[in-house]
Each structure stands twice: as C-alpha cells, then as structure tokens.
Amino acid sequence: MRLILLGPPGAGKGTQAKMLTQKFNIPQISTGDILRKAVKDDTEIGQRAKQFMDGGCLVPDDLVIDLIKERIREPDCQNGFILDGFPRTNVQAEKLTETLKAMNVDIDAVVEFRVNPEEVVNRLTGRSTCSECGAMFHETSRPPKQAGICDHCGGALSKRPDDNKDTILKRLDVFKNETEPLKDFYRKQGTLKTAEGSGTAEEIFDRVCAMIS
Ligand code: ADP
Ligand code: ZN
Numbered sequence: 172m173r174l175i176l177l178g179p180p181g182a183g184k185g186t187q188a189k190m191l192t193q194k195f196n197i198p199q200i201s202t203g204d205i206l207r208k209a210v211k212d213d214t215e216i217g218q219r220a221k222q223f224m225d226g227g228c229l230v231p232d233d234l235v236i237d238l239i240k241e242r243i244r245e246p247d248c249q250n251g252f253i254l255d256g257f258p259r260t261n262v263q264a265e266k267l268t269e270t271l272k273a274m275n276v277d278i279d280a281v282v283e284f285r286v287n288p289e290e291v292v293n294r295l296t297g298r299s300t301c302s303e304c305g306a307m308f309h310e311t312s313r314p315p316k317q318a319g320i321c322d323h324c325g326g327a328l329s330k331r332p333d334d335n336k337d338t339i340l341k342r343l344d345v346f347k348n349e350t351e352p353l354k355d356f357y358r359k360q361g362t363l364k365t366a367e368g369s370g371t372a373e374e375i376f377d378r379v380c381a382m383i384s
Contacts, residue, residue, distance in 0.1 A: 172197060172250070173271075173276060173277065174252075174278070175258070175278055175280075175282070175357070175362075176256075176282050176284070177284070177354065178284030178285070178368060179288070179343055179346040180295060180342045181290070181291035181292070181294040181298075181339070182285075182286045183286070183372065185201060185204075185307070186307065186372050187372070188201065188255040189305075190376045192253060195253075196250070197248070197250055197252050198247050198252050199252075200239070200248075200255065201256050202235050202238065202239065202255075202257040202259075203255075204305075205238060206224060206230060225332055226338065227342040228341070228345060232260055232262045232263055232266075235259075235263065236266045239254075239257055243271075254267075258353060259346075259353075260349050260350065261356065264353050280364050280383045281360075281363050282379055283363060284366050285367055286368035291339070291343065292336065292339055294309065294312075295334045296335070296336060297310040299328040299330050300329060300330075300331065301324065302327050302328070302329050303324050303325075304326060306321055306323050306324070308321075366378045366379050366382060
C-alpha cells in the first residue's frame with residue numbers, strides 16, 4: 172500500500188499516518204520529522220532547512236526531493252509507505268511520479284484531509300509533542316495527566332517553534348498557494364480521495380480505512 176496524505180498543517184496527517192503505519196505495517200515518511208531531526212542533529216541539511224522552517228516557509232525542493240528519493244528505495248518500503256507532508260509543490264509531485272515510475276510502482280491513493288482554518292489554528296497552538304516517543308497532546312482536547320510530561324514514557328513535552336499563531340497563518344497561506352493545487356494533479360491521475368478531517372482521530376481513521384480498502 173503506497174499512500175500520500177495531503178492537507179493543511181494541523182489536519183491530522185501525522186496522527187493518521189501513525190495509525191496507518193500500525194494497521195498496514197508500512198513506514199510513515201514525514202519530511203517534517205526528518206527535517207526537524209536534521210535541525211536537531213545540526214547536519215548540513217538541517218542547517219539549510221532551519222531558517223525556512225522557522226519562518227513557516229517550504230524548504231527548497233531539491234533538498235526534500237533527494238531525501239525522499241533515497242528513503243523510498245530503502246528495504247522497509249518494499250511493501251509500501253505513507254508519505255506525510257510530501258509532495259508539497261508541483262515540482263515535488265512531478266519528481267515523485269518520475270521516481271515511482273523508474274521503480275515500477277504506483278501510488279494507491281492520495282488522501283486529502285479537509286478541515287477549517289480556525290480549527291487548525293486551535294489545534295496547533297495547543298499542541299505539544301513528546302521529545303522521547305513523539306506522542307502528541309493538546310491542552311484542551313487531549314491533555315497529559317501531568318503538565319509537561321508524556322503519559323506513555325515520562326518524556327518531556329515540547330512545543331514546535333513554528334506552532335505560534337503568526338507562523339501557523341503563514342503555513343496555511345503556503346499550503347493554499349503551493350500545495351492545494353496538487354489536488355488537481357492527483358484528481359487527474361484518479362487517485363485523490365477526500366476525507367472529512369473533523370472529529371476524533373479514531374473517527375477520521377475509520378473514514379480513511381473505508382476509503383482505501
Ligand atoms: P505542518 O504540516 O504542520 O506544517 P510538517 O512537520 O509537515 O508540518 O513540516 C514542517 C516544516 O518542514 C514545513 O513548514 C516546511 O518548512 C518543512 N517541510 C516539510 N515537508 C516539506 C516539503 N515536502 N517541502 C518543503 N518543505 C517541507
Ligand atoms: Zn513519550
């Protein structure tokens with residue numbers, strides 16, 4: 172199963188990707204996570220990406236394209252993968268199509284999540300993530316039992332530096348201009364499916380599973 176998750180920041184792509192990973196036993200490939208790790212490890216890619224990420228802008232295409240090209244050829248991707256946050260521009264989508272063609276494989280479905288922008292701002296400003304296990308919490312909808320501490324592993328929770336209101340609005344704008352047009356690209360390819368992105372994670376997951384099975 173090869174899936175692409177498409178949707179604005181805060182649409183719940185990461186949460187759904189993690190649930191899909193467990194169900195289908197295929198890896199989640201999140202360019203955002205890969206880039207954040209590169210920033211944390213202070214690699215060359217991380218140093219190039221940081222300024223763009225902090226400002227809510229996309230990093231240059233060549234940076235993520237090379238990264239993805241290598242990643243989807245790794246052995247754990249043989250039975251499929253879930254792309255979370257890639258492609259995000261026309262150039263990325265075209266390069267991905269080329270790469271998959273060369274590998275002789277196809278995307279099974281592109282799942283688009285629809286959510287309203289106010290909901291997104293609320294979800295992201297209240298969000299925190301465990302620095303150890305990656306679990307996500309929200310100050311009102313999914314608060315940790317003890318403030319600042321992960322329920323699952325006791326790790327410290329932290330907020331992403333780009334989860335502040337101004338940067339969120341910028342990211343939404345970038346999504347609208349650069350990424351949303353990809354819906355047409357995949358609609359023409361016949362792979363686009365639209366999921367209503369409101370409700371609990373479990374409700375959304377059921378919708379997604381019904382669509383792709
Ligand atoms: P979100 O979807 O909530 O904005 P991500 O974790 O997917 O968060 O991405 C965080 C940041 O990483 C983006 O704002 C952007 O700077 C960078 N990034 C991630 N994926 C891509 C991509 N495919 N192309 C360009 N930049 C990307
Ligand atoms: Zn944890």
